[in-house]
Amino acid sequence: AQTVTQSQPEMSVQEAETVTLSCTYDTSESDYYLFWYKQPPSRQMILVIRQEAYKQQNATENRFSVNFQKAAKSFSLKISDSQLGDAAMYFCALANNDMRFGAGTRLTVKP
């Protein structure tokens, strides 16, 4: 069974600062993909960043980057230069034949 764990129900960050959201997962598959999705109050699911498990290089998308540690089954999201619009629920997800989500981390950005 595939599981995704987000151990931080809530996080807060000062505007312009950096924050890291944690995610660990478990799977018996060797070929899988990892995602971070953002869900603002509108409840729309928006892809933030994705990582292929076979790639060692950490994915980066502008202010968003990941720290992918395959042996440790860890996939954290770093948000640099946090902006007020980054405030949302963030879900980590693991995909192979289906997609499994973690419980989410609610990020608050303080002005």
Add this chain to the structure above:
Amino acid sequence: EPEVTQTPSHQVTQMGQEVILRCVPISNHLYFYWYRQILGQKVEFLVSFYNNEISEKSEIFDDQFSVERPDGSNFTLKIRSTKLEDSAMYFCASSGGGPGYNEQFFGPGTRLTVL
């Protein structure tokens, strides 16, 4: 920019009634999905659909659920006899390729309230 659409945005129904939630995936996508999110909880995978058949389903997707692609554009989720615990946000998603690498584009969701 192409997007996934869902109707209705909010559906209220009585326990025991049948509901059909509708989705229009992105036109050139081949894989379709339904997810559910009970208020305050995580997003849960229900089912994936490819080539006019279910390719994967979760333990949540029991006999009261069914999916259909009745024409070339719509993708529906039917709940035969709704229960109070079916109250949730239901998201449809689509992707151009399989559920692995390919980004799934999510619709805005349908809020289902079962009274």
